[in-house]
Amino acid sequence: MKPKVFIDGEAGTTGLQIAARLKARDDLELLSIDEVKRKDANARGAIMKKADAVILCLPDDAARLAVSLVENPNTVIIDASTAHRTSPGWVYGFPEMDKGQRAAIAASSRISNPGCYPTGFIALVRPLIVSGLVPHDWPLTVNAVSGYSGGGKPMIAEFEERQTEDNYRIYAMGQTHKHPPEMKKHAGLAQMPLFMPAVGRFAQGMIIEVPLTLWALPKKPKRAALHAQLKATYAGERFVKVVPLGEGDVMKTLGAEGCNETNRLELYVFGTDEQARLVARLDNLGKGASGAAVQNLNIALGLDEGAGLEG
Known part of the structure; x- marks a missing residue:
């Protein structure tokens, strides 16, 4: 079964770029929300229950709220905001930063995308x-x-x-x-x-x-x-x-x-x-945002790290 991915904030600059990188792939299933419900917490929470991974492309406060909507602790969350980049319990999503960083990303369900x-x-x-x-x-x-x-x-x-x-x-x-x-x-x-x-x-x-x-x-x-x-x-x-x-x-x-x-x-x-x-x-918008998010998603889901990315 293909991993299911939901982009919360797909209409934003980073979200659009991530979606474009994922839509062409056949190894993932991209979940979408009705445009009129994209700010509805209940609707978003319902989709997050179905997702194996959620990518947050939201302002900081909205990202913190979105994390609270994810009920399954095993659901991978990749936060592209600045909300969790120095927070305990969140792995910093820069795979090349340290020899053990990829393993840490792969083992975590809470990943903060770097600025x-x-x-x-x-x-x-x-x-x-x-x-x-x-x-x-x-x-x-x-x-x-x-x-x-x-x-x-x-x-x-x-x-x-x-x-x-x-x-x-x-x-x-x-x-x-x-x-x-x-x-x-x-x-x-x-x-x-x-x-x-x-x-x-x-x-x-x-x-x-x-x-x-x-x-x-x-x-x-x-x-x-x-x-x-x-x-x-x-x-x-x-x-x-x-x-x-x-x-x-x-x-x-x-x-x-x-x-x-x-x-x-x-x-x-x-x-x-x-x-x-x-x-x-x-x-x-590449390694500085959406590309990094896709790279982290690939690592977290055990997929080819370069899938959907141009070197």
Whole structure:
């Protein structure tokens, strides 16, 4: 019998992307709810009883409520909101983060999908913290830009309907964004990084940068050592590519949209042995949201991890 999957919040940006990835598959049965009942808790709860897995594409408070509607503790819940990313009892859905992470995802029925910015930051920083190349209490800065689809339907309308003439703008200036606690916990930091996000006039794609002044670090690591650690960490991974130093060194620019429509996460180490720019590029709606949810679903249900995904 095929596993039954219900997307709660299918009409949203992430939900639509997940549904598109699942509808073409013949190894799953996708459950749907009548449009007029999509906010009816009783109707949603009834469908969840039939589902082997529920993917939540909802605001935080609505996601917490939805979890309470799932009566069977064995029903897999994958929450794409920020509601449970640092919560006890929830497994962080970044399979490549640690050697044991896939097994933890496969064994859990409560999986929190990572944020798009944290995915790139954690992928770059965690291996360097774990290896000791960067101290866990080192002050880190995250410079990042995402396509406007990351803001959901209101921001999509704002840019596509020319409600704003901004081509690039910064936000979260008050350092109260939801992502830093997630970054701190899963990267293994002693304090939260300084988060400096921005949005540009392009729909999908993103770049996350972490600058490192190598000469100031206690171990004074060379750029090649950082790259070697990242390469060793992600060796053999299907969706994470550590770009060779030589390939990166001949690049003059790097656009934010190069991984669009894929589940690929590219990592770069630019710069010199004195100053390095760690860079991650991904699709904010792919590995940063819907692609990650599908990858976690596949692992949790014991299916081919890459089913429905483009590398």
